[in-house]
Amino acid sequence: GDSVTQMEGPVTLSEEAFLTINCTYTATGYPSLFWYVQYPGEGLQLLLKATKADDKGSNKGFEATYRKETTSFHLEKGSVQVSDSAVYFCALSPPDSNYQLIWGAGTKLIIKP
Amino acid sequence: KAGVTQTPRYLIKTRGQQVTLSCSPISGHRSVSWYQQTPGQGLQFLFEYFSETQRNKGNFPGRFSGRQFSNSRSEMNVSTLELGDSALYLCASSLVGMGTGELFFGEGSRLTVL
Numbered sequence: 001g002d003s004v005t006q007m008e009g010p011v012t013l014s015e016e017a018f019l020t021i022n023c024t025y026t027a028t029g030y031p032s033l034f035w036y037v038q039y040p041g042e043g044l045q046l047l048l049k050a051t052k053a054d055d056k057g058s059n060k061g062f063e064a065t066y067r068k069e070t071t072s073f074h075l076e077k078g079s080v081q082v083s084d085s086a087v088y089f090c091a092l093s094p095p096d097s098n099y100q101l102i103w104g105a106g107t108k109l110i111i112k113p
Numbered sequence: 114k115a116g117v118t119q120t121p122r123y124l125i126k127t128r129g130q131q132v133t134l135s136c137s138p139i140s141g142h143r144s145v146s147w148y149q150q151t152p153g154q155g156l157q158f159l160f161e162y163f164s165e166t167q168r169n170k171g172n173f174p175g176r177f178s179g180r181q182f183s184n185s186r187s188e189m190n191v192s193t194l195e196l197g198d199s200a201l202y203l204c205a206s207s208l209v210g211m212g213t214g215e216l217f218f219g220e221g222s223r224l225t226v227l
């Protein structure tokens with residue numbers, strides 16, 4: 001079945017470092033891909049999305065590119081801030097379905113000043 | 114517009130009791146999905162309701178149940194509570210379904226079972 005695999009955390013970085021959080025997926029066809037972020041004490045919120053191959057989603061300085069050839073959707077940011085400390089979830093929606101959303105395990109990011 | 118509202122935010126119960134959690138979605142959203150979040154198991158899907166019908170269900174025992182009302186508000190119930198039910202319970206609303214990936218989450222109800 002469809003699945004999402006994220007790199008294990010926690011990921012600890014210093015402020016202004018470059019961030020990559022890996023996400024790979026297994027799915028048939030062309031799913032839609034999403035990154036959600038959960039700040040401490042809050043619910044999740046959609047960070048960015050991509051709905052077809054080679055699409056790049058971006059928001060708040062974060063980017064992720066839908067790579068069909070490597071079945072990946074890695075999250076990147078050029079210079080992280082302490083306020084980016086959160087848990088990041090990668091998710092997949094199979095094509096032609098309103099009924100499923102497959103979640104990764106989440107990656108905790110800690111940014112030290 | 115108002116976001117997703119979950120009540121209560123915090124509650125403490127003892128083993129064997131039951132609990133009911135409430136979720137009010139964004140106005141106009143017809144889909145409500147529920148999730149259990151724990152440090153060990155991550156985010157686990159419970160069920161989704163759309164227009165008062167359960168459309169999708171995760172792999173949880175029958176002690177976990179839910180319903181949706183005609184105004185799209187949803188409740189979930191956990192009967193015969195166990196220590197392992199301690200978790201953050203999140204609900205999310207969506208215009209047409211969680212499969213669109215465009216979910217709006219509440220802040221959650223944190224349940225502690227003693």
